[in-house]
Amino acid sequence: MKKSSLKLLVLMLAFIYLPFNAFSWGMLGHRITGEIADQYLSKKARKAIKEILGNESIAMTSNWADFIKSDKSYDYLSPWHYVNLPENLARTDLNNFLSHEKGDNIYNKLIEVLEVLKTEKVDMEKRKLALRMVVHLMGDLHQPMHTARKEDLGGNRVNLFWFGEKTNLHRVWDEHLIEYQQLSYSEYTKAINFPTLSQFVSWQNASIEDMVYESYEVVNQIYGGVNAEDKLTYKYNFDWVQTLNQQLLKGGVRLAKVLNDTFK
Numbered sequence: 727m728k729k730s731s732l733k734l735l736v737l738m739l740a741f742i743y744l745p746f747n748a749f750s751w752g753m754l755g756h757r758i759t760g761e762i763a764d765q766y767l768s769k770k771a772r773k774a775i776k777e778i779l780g781n782e783s784i785a786m787t788s789n790w791a792d793f794i795k796s797d798k799s800y801d802y803l804s805p806w807h808y809v810n811l812p813e814n815l816a817r818t819d820l821n822n823f824l825s826h827e828k829g830d831n832i833y834n835k836l837i838e839v840l841e842v843l844k845t846e847k848v849d850m851e852k853r854k855l856a857l858r859m860v861v862h863l864m865g866d867l868h869q870p871m872h873t874a875r876k877e878d879l880g881g882n883r884v885n886l887f888w889f890g891e892k893t894n895l896h897r898v899w900d901e902h903l904i905e906y907q908q909l910s911y912s913e914y915t916k917a918i919n920f921p922t923l924s925q926f927v928s929w930q931n932a933s934i935e936d937m938v939y940e941s942y943e944v945v946n947q948i949y950g951g952v953n954a955e956d957k958l959t960y961k962y963n964f965d966w967v968q969t970l971n972q973q974l975l976k977g978g979v980r981l982a983k984v985l986n987d988t989f990k
């Protein structure tokens with residue numbers, strides 16, 4: 727095989743592989759967010775969720791939206807996991823920007839599935855899908871690289887090394903940083919689930935637009951903190967682990983709030 731055609735093949739394989747890895751907190755991140763939310767549910771919400779999910783926990787249902795990426799009939803859900811935002815967007819411009827984005831994205835779809843959950847007449851299968859998506863999308867909304875830039879596919883095209891392993895910025899935030907902590911999702915929850923009262927109140931008072939913007943602000947810091955081809959190791963973990971943990975905790979506290987509001 728010629729060198730150029732080999733290059734092409736590698737490139738093609740990379741693109742085939744990409745969708746399975748792209749656009750999601752890894753398994754742990756979603757489960758941590760789900761497990762934290764579980765600690766703050768109202769009685770009513772807990773009962774309503776049990777009717778929909780049976781014995782499946784919020785933590786375990788959180789990964790469904792990634793697992794079904796292997797089933798073509800769910801391809802329509804792929805754009806739901808993220809929203810691309812332009813650079814230098816001010817908070818005052820965000821609502822306007824989002825209201826003009828008519829296509830499927832995390833913002834439009836989160837609002838839509840929350841409405842479905844509030845409508846009691848909807849049949850159980852649809853309610854189940856809606857609940858699973860709410861749990862998952864609230865997680866993704868707090869993985870900062872899901873409100874990132876279009877031109878690099880949310881950091882998927884920012885190539886980096888993580889302790890010598892070839893990777894990209896999206897994956898560093900999806901998986902590498904979380905996995906580096908060497909905790910299971912329940913251990914992780916125990917380790918970080920200490921919001922102060924003022925954090926708890928202010929986080930739960932945020933609108934969905936506020937959540938998108940906060941995530942976007944973290945994205946801008948993250949982009950500012952790396953250059954393509956950087957070799958990330960201990961220092962990156964040291965600099966960013968607090969941000970990571972806060973995003974996970976915030977996501978969980980807020981997931982509880984939207985579920986409690988939905989099942990009043």
Ligand SMILES: [Zn+2]
Binds near residue numbers: 749750791792807866
């Ligand atoms: Zn996702």
